[in-house]
Amino acid sequence: MEQPMRCKTLTAIYKNEINTLKKLYEIDFLIHKSVRIHIEQFTVRKIEIDFTSEQLVDDLIAVLTKVERLLMLFDGYFMNLISIEFQDSAGCVPPNLKECAEHFMRRRLAYFHSNKILFSSNYLLDFSKVLTPALYEKWKGILEDLDVAHQVYLYSLCDTNQPVDLRCAFLIELAEPVVEIVKANSPLFESLNPGKQGTSLRDCLRALITTYGSDIFENEINSCFETFLKSLVNSRVRIMHIKRNCSGSYLNGPESVLYSIKISFLYRIVLFNLLGISPSLYHENLISNIQRWNSWNDIMDNLLYRLQK
Structure with a gap:
């Protein structure tokens, strides 16, 4: 039987292909008194995970991917992972560790490859201003509760050939689990009970938008x-019924692109709130992003005009 790969240190290097990383950011902290997380950024981003004793390689990767998914909320997309290296192992020779790293790169999940055209300019916050051991632990709990729902969010934003109306429908559907996680943490x-009689998807969307998305919407x-709201719900219903059984207004292709982006901002703001991140730290960037997208090809204005007719 093949010996499990173990080591102490993982180093991952990322590059932003769209914008050059010019500002120097750096942060270093401990979790569980035995795991050091070091992140530095200047031209490239480097994340180092360092355990005090040798661990299974998969355990180091688990910490890395949690950090990546947290940073994605700040950046609005995943930077490109260009290399990963496993180091400091008493029982594994460097060629085997290198082969393990290459295997990890080959089986990396598709959602870590964001759609750069749409989601590379939606930055909200510098991670070094807020990232602490306490925030990381909160994030672990939220991520565990969200489970598949967060994967749906990420796959809806990734660089695949998935139709835009399907992406948008899945993001709209996330209103129900997001209401559940807000209820569990605040x-x-x-009065809302998603999935039960009396609480509709429309109720969940209304509650989230009016509570967290007044600037976005x-x-x-x-x-x-x-x-x-009815158009959003109708856009979700379209993937559950055949065409002859669907009625009412729903989002077209360009509108689905726009509202995938705006709903993704709403999702991030809800999670920022649950993580205890002050709106004052990201509000200016949020407003700038929303103003830019609201004016994108007059899509929002044309939709609102159509809905008022």
């Missing part, structure tokens, strides 16, 4: 909010 939404709220 006193909000006590300001125009929609002030224009024809209930009709807009």
Whole structure:
């Protein structure tokens, strides 16, 4: 039987292909008194995971991917992983560790490859301002609770040939588990029970948008909010029924692109709130991003005009 690969240290290097990383950011902290996480960024991003004793390679990768998914909330996309190296092993020779790293790169999940055209310019926050052991532990708990729901979120933003209306429908559907996780971690939404009679997807969308997304959906709220919510729900319903049984307004292709982006911002803001990150740290960047997307090819204005007719 092949010996399990073990080592103490993992080093991953990332590159941003769209924008050059010019600012120097660096952070270093311990979790569980035995795992050091070091992140530095200047032209490239380097993440180092360092255990005090040898661990299974998969255990180091598990820590790395949790950190990656947390940083994605700040950046708005996953940077390209260009290399990974396993080091400091008493029982594994360097060629075997290198082969293990190559295997990891080959089987890396598709959702770590973000759609760079749409999701590379939605930065909200510098990780070094907020990332602490306490925040990382909160993130671990939220990630565990979200489970498959967070994977749905990430796959909806990744660089695949998945149709845009399908991506948007899945993001709309996430309103229900997001309401559940807010309920589990705060006193909000006590009257909502997603999945049970009396609480609809529309109720969940309304609650999330009015509580967390007033900046993101300001125009929609002030224009024809209930009709807009109905269009979101109809866009979700389309993937559950044949065409003849669908009725009402729903998002077209370009509108699905726009609202995939806007709903992705809403999702990130909800998680920031649950992580205890102050809105003052990212509000300016959020407003700048939303203004840019609201003016994108007049898609939002045309949708609201159509919904008001």
